[in-house]
Amino acid sequence: MMDSLDDDQLNECFNNYEQNLLNSSSETDFPQEMENNAENESPSSKDLEILFKKFGHKSFRPMQWKIINSIIKHKRDNLSIMATGYGKSLCFQYPSVYLGGITIVISPLISLMEDQVLSLNTSNIPACLLGTAQQNQTQTIREIFEHKYSLIYLSPEYSTGDYGIDLLKDMHKKLNIVLVAVDEAHCLSSWGHDFRSSYRKLGTLKDIFCDVPILAVTATATPKVKCDIIKVLKLSNPQILYSGFDRPNLYFEVNLKGSNIFSDLKCLMFQKNGQWIFNGPTIIYCIRRKDTEEISQILKNHEIDCVSYHAGISLKLRKEAHSSFVRDEVSVIVATIAFGMGIDKPDIRNIIHYGASNSIEGYYQEVGRAGRDGLFSKCVTFYSNQDFHTHDFLSQQSGDPSKKLTKIDAMKEYLATWKCRRQYILAYFEDNSNLDLPVRANCCDNCSKKLDTSNSTIYEGLDSLGMYDYTDDATNFLSAVKALDESYGVGVYTLFLKGSQGSKIQEKYKKHPKYGVGRNKSVDWWKAIANYLEIKKFLIKHSIKKGTFSYFTIGLGKDGNQFLNSDCRKLVDYPTPDLVKLLKKKTQASKWIDTESPSTSLNKVIKNDINVNSNLSEEDENTNPENVAEILKKYNKLLNRRRELASAANIMPYMIASNSVLMEIAKKNPLTLKHLKELQIEGFTETQINKFGDHFLKVLSDNQSSKSNDIPIKDILESHPIGNSTFNSTAEVSYSHLKKGLSIDEIVDSRKLARSTVVNHLISAMKLGYPIKMSQLGVSDDVKNIIVQAISDIGGNWSYLKPIKDVCPEDITYDQIKVVCTYLEIRAHLQNVGKPYIEFEDFKYSQLNTPLSQSKKTESAKDVNNDLLSDVIAEMQNQISKEKIDSLDSNVNIQDKFDKCNDTEVDDPPAKKLKQTFSVLDSPPR
Numbered sequence: 070m071m072d073s074l075d076d077d078q079l080n081e082c083f084n085n086y087e088q089n090l091l092n093s094s095s096e097t098d099f100p101q102e103m104e105n106n107a108e109n110e111s112p113s114s115k116d117l118e119i120l121f122k123k124f125g126h127k128s129f130r131p132m133q134w135k136i137i138n139s140i141i142k143h144k145r146d147n148l149s150i151m152a153t154g155y156g157k158s159l160c161f162q163y164p165s166v167y168l169g170g171i172t173i174v175i176s177p178l179i180s181l182m183e184d185q186v187l188s189l190n191t192s193n194i195p196a197c198l199l200g201t202a203q204q205n206q207t208q209t210i211r212e213i214f215e216h217k218y219s220l221i222y223l224s225p226e227y228s229t230g231d232y233g234i235d236l237l238k239d240m241h242k243k244l245n246i247v248l249v250a251v252d253e254a255h256c257l258s259s260w261g262h263d264f265r266s267s268y269r270k271l272g273t274l275k276d277i278f279c280d281v282p283i284l285a286v287t288a289t290a291t292p293k294v295k296c297d298i299i300k301v302l303k304l305s306n307p308q309i310l311y312s313g314f315d316r317p318n319l320y321f322e323v324n325l326k327g328s329n330i331f332s333d334l335k336c337l338m339f340q341k342n343g344q345w346i347f348n349g350p351t352i353i354y355c356i357r358r359k360d361t362e363e364i365s366q367i368l369k370n371h372e373i374d375c376v377s378y379h380a381g382i383s384l385k386l387r388k389e390a391h392s393s394f395v396r397d398e399v400s401v402i403v404a405t406i407a408f409g410m411g412i413d414k415p416d417i418r419n420i421i422h423y424g425a426s427n428s429i430e431g432y433y434q435e436v437g438r439a440g441r442d443g444l445f446s447k448c449v450t451f452y453s454n455q456d457f458h459t460h461d462f463l464s465q466q467s468g469d470p471s472k473k474l475t476k477i478d479a480m481k482e483y484l485a486t487w488k489c490r491r492q493y494i495l496a497y498f499e500d501n502s503n504l505d506l507p508v509r510a511n512c513c514d515n516c517s518k519k520l521d522t523s524n525s526t527i528y529e530g531l532d533s534l535g536m537y538d539y540t541d542d543a544t545n546f547l548s549a550v551k552a553l554d555e556s557y558g559v560g561v562y563t564l565f566l567k568g569s570q571g572s573k574i575q576e577k578y579k580k581h582p583k584y585g586v587g588r589n590k591s592v593d594w595w596k597a598i599a600n601y602l603e604i605k606k607f608l609i610k611h612s613i614k615k616g617t618f619s620y621f622t623i624g625l626g627k628d629g630n631q632f633l634n635s636d637c638r639k640l641v642d643y644p645t646p647d648l649v650k651l652l653k654k655k656t657q658a659s660k661w662i663d664t665e666s667p668s669t670s671l672n673k674v675i676k677n678d679i680n681v682n683s684n685l686s687e688e689d690e691n692t693n694p695e696n697v698a699e700i701l702k703k704y705n706k707l708l709n710r711r712r713e714l715a716s717a718a719n720i721m722p723y724m725i726a727s728n729s730v731l732m733e734i735a736k737k738n739p740l741t742l743k744h745l746k747e748l749q750i751e752g753f754t755e756t757q758i759n760k761f762g763d764h765f766l767k768v769l770s771d772n773q774s775s776k777s778n779d780i781p782i783k784d785i786l787e788s789h790p791i792g793n794s795t796f797n798s799t800a801e802v803s804y805s806h807l808k809k810g811l812s813i814d815e816i817v818d819s820r821k822l823a824r825s826t827v828v829n830h831l832i833s834a835m836k837l838g839y840p841i842k843m844s845q846l847g848v849s850d851d852v853k854n855i856i857v858q859a860i861s862d863i864g865g866n867w868s869y870l871k872p873i874k875d876v877c878p879e880d881i882t883y884d885q886i887k888v889v890c891t892y893l894e895i896r897a898h899l900q901n902v903g904k905p906y907i908e909f910e911d912f913k914y915s916q917l918n919t920p921l922s923q924s925k926k927t928e929s930a931k932d933v934n935n936d937l938l939s940d941v942i943a944e945m946q947n948q949i950s951k952e953k954i955d956s957l958d959s960n961v962n963i964q965d966k967f968d969k970c971n972d973t974e975v976d977d978p979p980a981k982k983l984k985q986t987f988s989v990l991d992s993p994p995r
């Protein structure tokens with residue numbers, strides 16, 4: 070029987086992202102573009118055909134088509150700002166394939182370009198790379214001019230160097246360049262992150278390729294960066310499209326760090342066979358190198374395969390770590406942000422920040438690596454206020470500390486916000502503080518808490534809305550800052566409020582009325598208050614430089630001063646997570662605030678996700694737990710096979726097929742390459758099917774045969790009986806004799822029946838799935854091979870006995886032929902009910918040409934069964950006396966069949982066959 074999973078195991082499966090895949094359709098929702106001044110032309114069937122054939126996609130995403138159309142039909146310049154994972158690459162890859170020309174792509178990272186080149190070549194779209202450090206350049210250049218490539222990738226340094234410029238000019242003269250694309254175009258602007266000086270010189274492209282459209286693409290561009298790109302690249306009347314920054318499939322969550330790293334991380338894992346695992350490829354970002362080492366050691370201690378990555382590791386080891394992660398050899402990489410751009414892996418399910426990021430820009434870029442395949446993925450931060458001491462320290466070392474501090478403050482605000490985190494991020498990038506997103510499931514922890522009123526905790530000191538009255542604490546802290554002349558940091562102000570007798574508080578301050586007013590509250594409490602006041606900008610940091618030494622002091626911000634000077638000040642707000650941590654729990658109530666159980670909301674989200682994303686109806690067979698388990702089993706086998714194939718071909722697994730493609734294959738279970746092609750699975754190109762399809766089909770058929778071989782054939786035939794199989798009491802007696810070890814001859818003797826009758830009894834038993842070997846029925850291996858060969862010689866048709874008998878040697882009996890044909894019948898039946906026994910018994914069916922498919926194709930299994938039965942009867946008629954016919958199973962009404970057959974028009978094929986069969990009965994072979 071198939072391995073059945075118990076409830077716990079199934080729950081694990083459901084906690085797994087495979088469930089998400091299982092429930093998902095291969096299409097995912099992408100935001101519509103926000104700005105659209107493009108032509109409204111729809112793609113033609115030819116456009117879509119090329120898209121499917123070469124790229125495996127059934128439709129263009131809305132912005133993609135507008136960009137591509139404007140390039141291929143109108144040769145227009147474009148600036149496209151697309152969220153990560155939207156599908157920028159297609160916009161510059163499609164035009165060259167469609168137009169049969171060449172696209173030049175400028176991209177900032179060699180590793181990114183290498184991956185894209187490899188991926189394109191795997192899909193039979195020839196591409197090459199030219200970088201300053203590339204080998205075999207002469208050969209590549211020669212091949213470029215031999216028109217061997219559709220896409221040429223160049224680094225910005227190469228394309229703006231003297232040699233590169235001359236080469237590009239030559240290409241323009243001699244080749245059909247249809248598009249110049251500048252990927253990650255924000256790198257040319259000092260207003261963006263990742264500024265790259267060589268990008269600044271890319272204006273030369275327009276000088277060289279004056280009549281070729283230029284496409285600038287980026288995921289992040291503020292209005293200033295946008296202007297910069299247009300100016301530097303000299304874009305002429307560009308179509309500007311913007312997809313928005315939202316990544317709807319990403320879920321955001323923030324937790325304070327707990328006392329145990331593994332316990333924190335465990336919330337994102339599930340247990341399988343006692344082993345903790347993340348539900349898919351995972352990146353854990355840390356602030357410091359030593360944290361990456363520590364966390365990866367902790368994970369290794371729990372036997373979780375992982376690697377660490379940071380700038381302190383040798384280049385060779387870093388490359389190995391990168392490679393083992395993208396090739397699915399390890400599922401977790403613990404890294405500093407040195408593990409950055411150039412990770413093209415589409416199926417990253419978790420981005421964990423164990424330590425706060427120092428900017429929203431950096432954070433969003435890092436989490437942007439998750440879920441590029443459009444499937445649900447989690448972005449979870451664990452932080453402590455200590456993290457910001459590190460950031461503050463590092464920002465002091467940087468060129469522009471105040472700019473850095475502003476970014477750090479935004480991150481603090483993000484972490485502390487009680488509003489929708491997605492809304493915070495989008496408002497930040499779109500510079501729109503009025504943005505108001507509806508609360509929705511699977512969006513962020515704050516939305517989840519608001520939606521889930523069942524398991525929240527209320528805290529002492531909060532009002533009925535869950536808000537805290539900060540007025541007194543804020544007044545005291547701000548007063549302390551003012552009293553100490555805004556010259557110190559949070560630590561000293563806290564000592565002052567606590568009434569410290571130590572020397573850090575000068576004597577003159579100890580007379581101040583606010584000195585010691587906060588002694589009944591803890592140091593952590595006052596730190597949390599200061600943190601809140603910083604987020605509110607009531608407090609601001611001042612960077613002080615003394616010689617080579619620099620430090621921060623905390624002073625009053627404009628709003629802080631105003632608050633202190635107000636007569637009717639009031640400050641009521643939701644408490645920050647660090648404050649909540651210090652509050653006493655009161656009672657269970659329907660309030661949303663509960664930050665003490667990290668990731669409980671996440672677990673709910675995973676479950677919600679399963680339900681919400683599910684596009685399976687109640688009746689859908691995929692919801693049946695046994696089917697789910699079976700699909701997951703196949704999916705995992707396909708994943709393993711993909712890993713082996715990728716390793717053998719030295720490419721990334723996702724270049725062979727995405728996880729969604731494999732899940733779709735596991736769900737649809739195709740048996741042939743033709744069937745696989747007919748499924749038109751989104752993201753699986755014809756080239757990929759031709760290259761790798763057979764390997765995946767083999768996995769499915771192996772799985773099927775091992776599964777089938779696990780199930781007694783009797784069980785299958787019991788639930789899927791062969792239509793004409795009957796087993797009366799006399800047949801049962803014959804079978805019981807055989808079971809006792811009697812040979813056919815001995816049964817014939819003891820029962821005083823015709824040999825053919827006994828054989829017929831045993832054939833009935835075989836059709837019910839009783840384990841009878843052909844050898845027990847007088848069919849040796851040699852005889853079996855002869856009959857199989859004979860069937861093959863007459864075109865694989867085993868429906869009639871006589872034509873087979875005619876081509877067999879004389880000594881082969883009808884009984885023996887009947888037995889072999891019965892095996893074939895059973896096998897055909899199993900195949901028809903979807904339970905193929907690839908190696909049913911020890912029969913080598915491969916010796917037959919196509920007997921099964923032929924008989925299956927030409928007539929229904931029922932017809933075949935009828936014909937075979939008729940043949941059997943005909944043969945029995947031939948061999949046994951008239952009296953014995955009466956002792957045959959009464960269910961087989963020969964006359965009925967004969968009459969029915971005579972009433973039927975002869976051009977009705979099944980009836981015609983029956984008629985032919987009965988004609989055999991009229992003139993039996995001798």
Ligand SMILES: Nc1ncnc2c1ncn2[C@@H]1O[C@H](COP(=O)(O)OP(=O)(O)OP(=O)(O)O)[C@@H](O)[C@H]1O
Nearest residue numbers: 126128129130153154155156157158159415441442
């Ligand atoms: N029209 C489409 N239909 C379905 N899937 C698509 C389509 N276009 C692209 N994709 C898929 O979307 C994923 C992301 O594509 P791509 O790598 O081009 O994104 P990107 O915008 O360059 O992302 P990033 O900014 O992260 O590099 C890929 O898995 C790709 O196969």
